[in-house]
Amino acid sequence: MNLELRHLEAVCRIAEAGSLSRAARRLGVSQPALSAQLRRIERVAGGELFLRGRQGVEPTPLGEFVLRKARLVLGEMDALAAGARAIAPHPSLRLGCILLVLVDRLLGELEGLLAGQDIHVSVEQSATTLTRQLGAGKYDAALYGEVNDYEVPLPQGIMARTLIPKEPFCVRLSATHPLAARERIALAELADESWMMLVEDDDGGPEALVAACAKVGFTPRLRHRVTDRKMHYDLIAAGRAISLSQPTAPTAEGTVLRPLAGDPVTGRIRIAWNRAAVSTRQAELLYRAAAHAYLADVDNNPFHRAWWDARPELHPTLDEREP
Structure with missing residues (x-):
């Protein structure tokens, strides 16, 4: 096996996280998979890169050497990608979203605000994978959500701005539900319902739901994990599940949306970008576009319009002048 950039990135993330479990979450992989990868890297490097202990991991002298070289190589690759995009005649904007x-x-x-620039939008299922790929150069910018106090880890060189600091999650259930x-x-x-979640909810959502339910005396049954939106709505309409x-969110035939008393689970929406690939002006235009897109959906549900209007401090800051 030859060492590749992804191997160098893994070594750096392990050192930054201080433990294999935290590094695995940031990389969007399982801990056993990362442990196995580290063992293969160590075989190529010729020895242990980290000492494992109850408090986490510490680089060995060999690990310190590999880390110094890895950071140099990864920094040069970032500079190469940023330089190439800077001199490209019409660089596209690659946006990843959950x-x-x-x-x-x-x-x-x-398309209205960035007229003439190619825009590529891709949807990922995992917020952690999304931000990791942003740091690795697959995306120039990312749009993602976080739930309650959870913060999605961001790689080095990434800037972030909060678009919506707080919104209350509601519940979608069958229109025939009591x-x-x-x-x-x-x-x-x-308490007696089956809950549907996304395939990879690593934005803090499942943990926030479990914690909120524990406060009122029950453990939720997280039974269904579905990413297809139509299937998601069909299962709820049939009375087989409910979901945050x-x-x-728009209306869907056979389902209703209802607010939860006391707003026990809340979310926020953030924008992140690679400062080597996205200019200050582009970042501002991206923020403005996302704000307009969010505001256009506030009237989807009257209960949210009333909640939103009562909290002007949460509204996006929009300066319609050219940045």
């Missing part, structure tokens, strides 16, 4: 409601409108907003007629639902009333939802 499946947020505003993504449906975002491309149209970007609680569907309620204007607002207490979380404790959903952004309050800006």
Whole structure:
């Protein structure tokens, strides 16, 4: 095996995280997979790179040497990519997103604000994978969500800005559900339900739901993991599951959205970008486009419009003048 850039990145992430488990989360892989990869890297390097202990990992002298060289190589590769994009006649904007409601409108907003520039938008299932790929150069910018106090780790060289600092998650359930007629639902009333989550909820969502449910006396049954939006709605309409939802989500036949009393689970939306690939002006235009896309969905549900209007301090800061 020859050492590749991904191997050097893994070594650097392990050192930065201080433990294999934290590094695995940041890299979007399982801990056993990262441990196996590290053993292969160490065989090529000729010895142990880290000492493992109860408190985490510490680089060995060989590890310190490999880390110094790895950081130099990765820095040069970042500089090469940034330099090439800087002199390209019409560089495209590569935007990665997780499946947020505003993504449906975002491309149209970007085409209006970044007229003449090629824009490529891709959807990832994992926020951790998304930000890792942003740091690795696959994307120039990323749009993602975080739940409650959880913060998605960001690689070096990445800038971030909060678009929506807080929004209350609501619940989507079947229109025939006994609680569907309620204007607002207490979380404790959903103790016997089966919950549907995304395939990879690494934005803090499952942990936040479990913690909120524990406060009112039950453990939620997280049974379904579905990424297809239509299947997601169909399962809920059939009464087979319920799910947390952004309050800006659209209506779906056979389902209803209801706010949760006391806002036990909240989210925020953030934008991150590689400062070597995205200019200050582009970052501002991206923020503006995402803000317009979010605001266009506030009226999807009257309960969220009322909540939103009562909290002007949460609204995006929009200066419509050219940056």
